[in-house]
Amino acid sequence: MPEAKNNVKGTRDILPNETGGFIRIESVLRTIASLYSYHELRTPVLEYSDVFARGVGEGSDIVRKEMYTFLDKGERSVTMRPEFTAGIIRSVIQNKLYATNELPLKIFYSGPAFRYERPQLGRYRQFTQFGVESVGHNSVLNDFEVISMAYSMLYSLGLTSVKVKINSLGDNETRTKYREALKGYFLPHLDNMCPDCKQRYEINPLRILDCKVPEDHVLAIGAPKINDFLSETSKERFEALKSALDDAAIPYEVDDQLVRGLDYYSEVVFEFDYTSLKGKNYGALGGGGHYSNLMKELGGPDLPGVGFSFGIERLYDVLKDDELIKEDDDTLDIYMMPLGNEVRLYALEIANKLRLAGYSVDYCFDDVKLGNMFKRASKKRAKFAVIIGENEYNNHKLVVKDLAKEEQNEIEEDNIVCYFDAIFNQECKCKCSDDYCTDEQCK
Numbered sequence: 478m479p480e481a482k483n484n485v486k487g488t489r490d491i492l493p494n495e496t497g498g499f500i501r502i503e504s505v506l507r508t509i510a511s512l513y514s515y516h517e518l519r520t521p522v523l524e525y526s527d528v529f530a531r532g533v534g535e536g537s538d539i540v541r542k543e544m545y546t547f548l549d550k551g552e553r554s555v556t557m558r559p560e561f562t563a564g565i566i567r568s569v570i571q572n573k574l575y576a577t578n579e580l581p582l583k584i585f586y587s588g589p590a591f592r593y594e595r596p597q598l599g600r601y602r603q604f605t606q607f608g609v610e611s612v613g614h615n616s617v618l619n620d621f622e623v624i625s626m627a628y629s630m631l632y633s634l635g636l637t638s639v640k641v642k643i644n645s646l647g648d649n650e651t652r653t654k655y656r657e658a659l660k661g662y663f664l665p666h667l668d669n670m671c672p673d674c675k676q677r678y679e680i681n682p683l684r685i686l687d688c689k690v691p692e693d694h695v696l697a698i699g700a701p702k703i704n705d706f707l708s709e710t711s712k713e714r715f716e717a718l719k720s721a722l723d724d725a726a727i728p729y730e731v732d733d734q735l736v737r738g739l740d741y742y743s744e745v746v747f748e749f750d751y752t753s754l755k756g757k758n759y760g761a762l763g764g765g766g767h768y769s770n771l772m773k774e775l776g777g778p779d780l781p782g783v784g785f786s787f788g789i790e791r792l793y794d795v796l797k798d799d800e801l802i803k804e805d806d807d808t809l810d811i812y813m814m815p816l817g818n819e820v821r822l823y824a825l826e827i828a829n830k831l832r833l834a835g836y837s838v839d840y841c842f843d844d845v846k847l848g849n850m851f852k853r854a855s856k857k858r859a860k861f862a863v864i865i866g867e868n869e870y871n872n873h874k875l876v877v878k879d880l881a882k883e884e885q886n887e888i889e890e891d892n893i894v895c896y897f898d899a900i901f902n903q904e905c906k907c908k909c910s911d912d913y914c915t916d917e918q919c920k
């Protein structure tokens with residue numbers, strides 16, 4: 478197998494005609510996060526494995542079987558982050574960000590994450606997450622703000638019919654009682670359950686509800702529901718959240734099967750579900766929830782948090798399916814056409830001068846006929862062509878062709894930037910006195 482010829486299984490190249498879409502998605506998400514006063518925190522891809530074992534939880538599938546973990550040359554166990562939250566909280570604690578900022582501390586992040594999962598539609602072994610964490614405030618309105626921000630992000634990208642699924646996992650008291658109830662329910666069936674579920678039963682029986690093995694899944698559907706175990710405080714909290722979502726007209730449905738795959742959650746958990754117009758479902762576009770014990774678990778103060786992450790590849794794929802994002806349709810300001818070897822360097826210098834002035838300029842490196850150059854300019858969606866032959870070179874006059882209007886002008890080399898500034902309506906920087914210059918100061 479020619480391994481050097483292929484990308485690693487489960488990874489994905491983002492090709493040049495796709496990167497613009499990825500950047501646009503991220504730019505919308507960043508802009509909205511900033512509007513909500515979130516600031517970016519960049520943590521390393523590598524963390525000590527304990528961050529995730531303690532943070533995401535020994536009982537989670539992620540820690541049990543999906544992490545890229547290895548010993549570094551100093552024999553330390555390190556892991557390529559399978560998600561951001563645990564590493565972000567590690568950094569918040571280590572840098573005491575909770576102590577030097579007003580709470581909640583509002584963080585956003587973006588970058589690659591790695592999980593050794595079975596690759597399938599929407600599921601990669603390296604993928605990109607964009608997410609937020611709001612740390613240090615227990616108000617249910619903080620949970621609400623985070624969910625509504627995520628919803629506006631999706632709405633702003635054009636996804637106006639996203640399904641928000643929510644559930645409450647309750648507080649510690651709720652989950653202790655619920656865990657016992659689940660153990661009682663699953664015990665008589667344990668011998669017939671999959672080996673993973675046998676382990677889950679011991680470490681965290683809540684995870685059995687996530688099992689994809691058909692027999693266990695059917696069993697899980699009949700299991701006791703957490704809603705029946707919610708403490709009074711958790712019930713009130715969940716009701717307050719639902720009423721805030723109602724007031725904000727954010728459509729949601731309560732899904733009592735939603736437990737999420739990471740162990741740190743308590744109280745509300747949520748996911749954003751969407752099927753593209755082509756009928757494809759790439760899996761949840763994002764998900765998150767409230768966590769009460771994560772900070773303490775990682776050695777920090779007893780502060781809660783709430784956050785979510787989106788999968789950027791999934792967002793890109795649904796937006797592409799729904800034609801809300803196109804493959805890159807960049808245009809080019811100017812295509813430079815040197816005619817003959819003598820003028821090549823000169824034409825390249827003019828191209829660079831225009832680039833320095835802020836225009837996108839491409840240059841024909843091949844010695845091809847003028848007609849062919851025009852074809853290339855049109856393929857690149859160039860707005861103008863600058864044609865430089867021997868005459869132009871000798872007289873320092875350049876031929877500029879407006880490719881849409883099919884009009885041609887001869888422009889002094891010294892005025893070429895100013896000429897384009899006038900056309901593109903930019904303030905003239907050269908203070909010339911040319912007719913085509915629109916800068917009042919030049920008149």
Ligand code: HAM
Pocket residue numbers: 559560561562592594599600601602603604605606608609610738739760761762763764765766767783784785786787788789790791
């Ligand atoms: P998660 O649900 O594991 O949550 O991942 C969040 C999102 O990342 C998913 O909804 C999906 O869009 C994307 N994603 C996850 N795994 C893959 C994969 N293998 N391939 C492609 N995309 C994937 C978390 O990671 C939590 N840290 C979210 C959170 C933040 N909770 C609180 N704060």
